[in-house]
Each structure stands twice: as structure tokens, then as C-alpha cells.
Amino acid sequence: MYTLGVLLLAAILLGAVVSVIDSVLRLVGLHGVIAKLPVIGAHWALIISILMVWLTDMNPIGGWGMTFGDDWMTWVANGAIIYGMIPVKDAAISMINKGFRM
Numbered sequence: 239m240y241t242l243g244v245l246l247l248a249a250i251l252l253g254a255v256v257s258v259i260d261s262v263l264r265l266v267g268l269h270g271v272i273a274k275l276p277v278i279g280a281h282w283a284l285i286i287s288i289l290m291v292w293l294t295d296m297n298p299i300g301g302w303g304m305t306f307g308d309d310w311m312t313w314v315a316n317g318a319i320i321y322g323m324i325p326v327k328d329a330a331i332s333m334i335n336k337g338f339r340m
Contacts, residue, residue, distance in 0.1 A: 241301030248320045249327040288317030
């Protein structure tokens, strides 16, 4: 249960981090250049998510007993899972905004 909460909070944090990085890149004029790169531009939020996990050294999926042999595998898996939690976060926030009504 707590692991799901951590993943949802990390997805919220990822949204804020991506917004700040994008605004800084727009300010310095590099957003268009990065967005045009074929692989990087299409997966920008995933790359930021992996970097965020690496910088904070968090391992939320460790709560489910998942371990990896190398550190980079842990960073990539956690970053990808946090990136994948964005739709779940959006659904949870939408549900809260509607007052738990169906």
C-alpha cells in the first residue's frame, strides 16, 4: 500500500520536474532542439524520470521485493515504472476532483 503511494507521489514529482526543466530549456532556447531529436525528444519524460531516480537514489519497487544485479537496472526500472504511473496518477486526481462519484 505504501509503495503505491510512493509511486503516485513520485509521478506527481516527475510532472513538476518535467515542467520546470522544460520551462528552463525554453528560456535558454534549447527546448526545440531537444524536441527534434528522434529518440530523446519522444521519450523526454522517461529520460528525466530515470535521471530523477538516479539523483534521489530511490527504489520504490524494492517494497515489492524486486532487486536487480546492477544499479543502472534499478534506476531504469524504477524510472520506467514511475513514468508509467502518470496515467494512474491522473486517474486518481480526477477521482478525487469528482469527489469519489462515479
